Amino acid sequence: MTKRHIALLGAGRMGSALALAFLARGHAVTIWNRTPEKARALAPKGVRVAQAPRDAVMGADVVVANLSDYTATEEVLGAPGVSEALRDKALVQLATGSPRQARQLDRWARENGIRYLDGAIMATPSFIGQPHCTLLYSGESPLFEAERALLSALGGNTTHVGADIGHANALDAAILIVLWGTLFGTWHAAALCEAEGFPLDALGSSLGAVMPVLAESVRDSVARIAERRFAGDEQTMATVATCHASVRLLHEISREHGLHLGLPDALENVFERLRGRSGDDVAAVFQAVRRA
Ligand SMILES: NC(=O)c1ccc[n+]([C@@H]2O[C@H](COP(=O)([O-])OP(=O)(O)OC[C@H]3O[C@@H](n4cnc5c(N)ncnc54)[C@H](OP(=O)(O)O)[C@@H]3O)[C@@H](O)[C@H]2O)c1
CATH class of the missing domain: 1.10.1040.10 (N-(1-d-carboxylethyl)-l-norvaline Dehydrogenase; domain 2)
Incomplete structure (x- = not known):
């Protein structure tokens, strides 16, 4: 596989797992995190640490953002020099959010000449990189197809759910409400059993x-x-x-x-x-x- 240069914005629990999965497939990873210690903890594994978002983005082929939400993502992408450094590059946004937020970020990306895929991670960090790990993507098909091999590093079940940029988040929300409904039922079931001494x-x-x-x-x-x-x-x-x-x-x-x-x-x-x-x-x- 061709070695790619990935910039990762965010070294939280999930961002760190994403960095290591790209690294395991032989890609070069540069990471930036607001709290530098978290990014530096990945340096012994071979991840390059950037001092500012722009520095990470400058030398990258593909930029992956995994901050806590879209507000944080927009804040970091709006930092000095970042949108200019991103021009003509692929931006893959993996924070959890709503379809409306993905559409808003898409407008910003188009205005700035940035090619954007939105993604939803249907797994916890320990699943990242495994064959049965599911990640959903939406956005233009040619861009997804161009980056499919790279994105497969994060999970074997890497799926494009449609050209509508909001649809990865739509399906994420739909699946999440099934999970929450099931968990709510489970908690209620446990309370009922306990009350009955079962x-x-x-x-x-x-x-x-x-x-x-x-x-x-x-x-x-x-x-x-x-x-x-x-x-x-x-x-x-x-x-x-x-x-x-x-x-x-x-x-x-x-x-x-x-x-x-x-x-x-x-x-x-x-x-x-x-x-x-x-x-x-x-x-x-x-x-x-x-x-x-
Ligand atoms: N963990 C999971 O199981 C899981 C599963 C699916 C999806 N996700 C999604 O992945 C995203 C990250 O989750 P996580 O578990 O990795 O969370 P986390 O460990 O709390 O990491 C959050 C990251 O966002 C950064 N951040 C937050 N606000 C910021 C701001 N205003 N400016 C710059 N950086 C900011 C944090 O930087 P600092 O280190 O400086 O605080 C950190 O890098 C979320 O959208 C989450 O819903 C997570």
Whole structure:
């Protein structure tokens, strides 16, 4: 593989892992960090440390930014001489943010003659560089294809999700809300088991055992939403009425134990909005969620 010169802006937990993954593939890495000690800690591994963002960007083919958010990124990219040093180069922005923030940065990049890919890292630092590590990118396809081999250093599942610069962040947010929903459910489940004196290790193994059912429900729901198949039919696995009854029960048990009602209340709230649709497929809940 051709050796490339990478400038990395940010030597936080994630930025440091990104630097080492590029280095492991034989690329030259120059890093800048606001707190210099964090960047200097990488020097013994072969990373060059820059004193200012502009110095890092000057000699690079590709610039990767991984600061805490877009506000910090815009601040650093706005530092003296940085936009000029970036001109005609590829900028890969990997902080977590919203689609709107990616579009705003894209406008700035275009105004300054900078080629920009936005990315979302779907992993923690220890996964970086591994074959099953997922990173999502959006932006112009020719730019992604030109940098695909380089970006694969960060994870084997390096995926372009579309030309719309906001779409990596859109999919990131969509996946994150599934993760948060699952984790919120897990915390509520643990509180419920504890209140009932049920062992938590048995909860863990039982949750593992029902994951295939959960995976199938997720797949079926997304397919039905895409096809707008909300009426109950022969393939319906559970109706609104059946699922609403389960939610009411969950609410009752949680109330009896004095648990936090955030999750049962939220579920009850959306099911209440489906009055008169008890025979529909449970995927119809989507229609209650999509408009406040
Ligand atoms: N960690 C993860 O598991 C993970 C997973 C997916 C995505 N991400 C995303 O990756 C990004 C970095 O996360 P992280 O875990 O590496 O965070 P972190 O360890 O807290 O690092 C944050 C980095 O941003 C820099 N920074 C913050 N504000 C700045 C400013 N105003 N000017 C200049 N530099 C500034 C910090 O510099 P100092 O060292 O000087 O404070 C540091 O380099 C975030 O957007 C995060 O959501 C992280």
